[in-house]
């Protein structure tokens with residue numbers, strides 16, 4: 001079976017590429033290992049699919065602001081892709097497919113139905129309407145390149161354990177990363193690219209919960225609080241994020257932690273000392289916290305220390321704080337009898353409660369993969385391989401990962417679009433008939 005363009009992977013980036021390519025008149029087909037399209041899309045945004053984020057879409061240089069949300073060895077690499085399809089164009093694209101969107105908080109956009117299945121359903125319709133062949137349960141295991149025609153020969157394992165062979169003139173690898181392996185992500189895209197000569201930048205899980213070493217974690221588990229979290233690498237704060245921080249039985253979670261996790265993951269891999277410091281009173285400076293507590297303990301000196309925290313801290317935090325201050329065995333200790341040492345511990349913990357990070361929760365629980373195909377080997381803006389002309393990449397498989405909040409899907413849409421457009425452009429230049 002021959003197609004002009006074959007796309008490996010019917011995830012977010014592959015689906016966007018297929019719609020774009022077909023609309024540009026290219027004979028396109030998708031090879032997908034799963035028995036359905038967009039399996040990972042279904043689990044995004046807690047089943048609601050946070051498909052982009054409008055926070056960066058109002059300044060003077062929207063692309064620069066959006067690009068700052070992405071990470072990788074070449075920080076400027078996403079710019080030329082994002083300027084082709086940014087946030088507004090992405091929203092217009094979904095409206096054009098007939099999928100209305102809605103905004104929940106902090107610029108996060110979702111399908112109006114708040115169901116991720118609406119996104120896969122709309123892509124299914126789009127494929128049917130455009131008559132794009134989608135070969136499900138076709139797991140690509142081998143790619144051969146020739147200087148003649150056809151350029152690429154692609155071998156697949158099918159459901160019936162048979163081999164299926166396809167050929168194409170242009171090939172797009174959109175196989176995703178390593179997160180949520182039950183959705184089909186197994187890193188096979190990296191292996192195939194490496195066999196074709198590409199380099200894979202070391203991968204680590206990102207947007208993931210952090211495991212910490214702390215003796216009283218069990219007592220803290222389940223607490224959710226609004227605060228600010230700082231990530232410290234070898235003792236230096238490198239990034240800070242605010243929002244709902246969650247304590248779990250293994251460590252820390254919640255949007256600020258997920259946002260900081262990339263730094264943790266990368267630096268743990270390098271053997272650096274990584275810790276997270278939680279600020280329980282981000283609205284006040286250290287001096288203000290000291291003044292506030294001193295005044296509070298002064299007014300309510302007759303109350304027990306435990307009672308003095310009522311309404312200030314989550315109730316489950318108090319016993320742990322008393323342990324930290326070494327006064328948990330003195331339940332009747334009054335505020336007026338608090339030692340300077342214990343007070344100093346409370347001041348510190350409220351502003352800078354530091355936890356040693358030992359690990360992340362791994363790919364199974366991560367939302368994205370940091371690292372991947374080295375973007376130095378890809379042409380800026382077209383995503384074509386500099387090593388194998390005619391070969392393109394899109395989505396998470398590349399060494400580009402986005403922040404929490406809809407940016408990884410944005411990268412999938414933008415890069416799928418850019419790669420498909422580049423194929424059309426290349427055909428035009430080579431005067432290949434479509």
Ligand SMILES: Cc1cc2nc3c(=O)[nH]c(=O)nc-3n(C[C@H](O)[C@H](O)[C@H](O)COP(=O)(O)OP(=O)(O)OC[C@H]3O[C@@H](n4cnc5c(N)ncnc54)[C@H](O)[C@@H]3O)c2cc1C
Pocket residue numbers: 008009010011012013014031032033034037038039040041043044045046049050051052138139140141174175176177179180183184185186188189366367368394395396397405406407408409410412
């Ligand atoms: C739990 C979770 C929640 C998330 N929530 C959000 C969110 O709300 N917002 C956001 O922006 N991002 C979110 N993400 C990240 C986002 O889903 C991914 O970054 C994005 O889906 C990547 O798209 P992709 O097309 O590159 O890869 P994928 O969506 O992973 O698609 C790759 C496809 O390729 C197929 N494939 C792989 N190898 C082969 C092969 N050899 N042959 C044939 N097919 C193959 C796979 O089966 C898969 O269908 C979340 C991720 C997870 C795990």
